[in-house]
Amino acid sequence: MSPRRLTAATADEAGGAITQSKSQRAYQLLHDRIVEGTYSPGYRLVLDAIARELDMSVVPVREAIRRLEAEGLVTFERNIGARVAEIDELEYHDTMETLSFVEGAAISLAAGLYSKADVDEARTINEQMRESLAAFDPVKFTALNEAFHRRLSDVSPNAVLGDVIDTCWKRLARLRQSTFSFVPSRALPSVDEHEAILGLIEAGADPRRIELAVRAHRLATPDAYLQRTHADTSQNRP
Incomplete structure (x- = not known):
């Protein structure tokens, strides 16, 4: 059986999987730190700093923060950025x-x-x-x-x-x-x-x-x- 030829489509799929994996890793780290209280309510999440810590670009970190925002754990304020949501x-x-x-x-x-x-x-x-x-x-x-x-x-x-x-x-x-x-x-x-x-x-x-x-x-x-x-x-x- 011949090896699968790496087409543009499969390359895109591979790149998407890598991005998703990085996004999941960023999400898990941020989620755990918020839940554990390491990042307290109101704590500012600096994308560049988090990306450097995880040795990745800001793209998967931004995706992770959007997911956390959808879950109500993070809020995004204009001209300020992402913060850990305050407990109501x-x-x-x-x-x-x-x-x-x-x-x-x-x-x-x-x-x-x-x-x-x-x-x-x-x-x-x-x-x-x-x-x-x-x-x-x-x-x-x-x-x-x-x-x-x-x-x-x-x-x-x-x-x-x-x-x-x-x-x-x-x-x-x-x-x-x-x-x-x-x-x-x-x-x-x-x-x-x-x-x-x-x-x-x-x-x-x-x-x-x-x-x-x-x-x-x-x-x-x-x-x-x-x-x-x-x-x-x-x-x-x-």
Whole structure:
């Protein structure tokens, strides 16, 4: 079989694949740094500097930033350029408040339906969260946190609640995938609260009590985040 002849079309395809690969690499680096908090809200993204760091032209970096802008993680201001998007405090709090109600309701409806395997799997995820605290990785911790919550809410027989919960998770991902990087003091209490919720489920506690525990747990992190944000703002005032 003769080797494939490199035509202009195949050369363009190869060049496009290389550009896409570089764009993906730039996207992943910027995405991770934003989510981890290395690039804080308002941080200016200088295309030339990023391109030099990654040893590539500004074209794939610009493509990566456009993708991040579409996801709501980056904003572009005329005469200023690209910046890491500020967290909309009101939208963040409202989303978490909504999630506290719908997830609390979903888990309370599932209270009598959990099998031992369901609880064991959720506890395993929670222990992985606890183990990750030694070398704190906010991105991994946040992914495990979502996995824990979804493991419990997915058992709910109410599919509509499940759709609302999924929408809230997607909205949180757009706002910021990891708030634990901003309020690391919430990490250990969050794991302990997970264990307390599992204990209530195992003990066959009243569904209303479980629902209130989930709601209180859910609201603790945004409350801590907003308190810290307001404290930092007050300290920076002249």
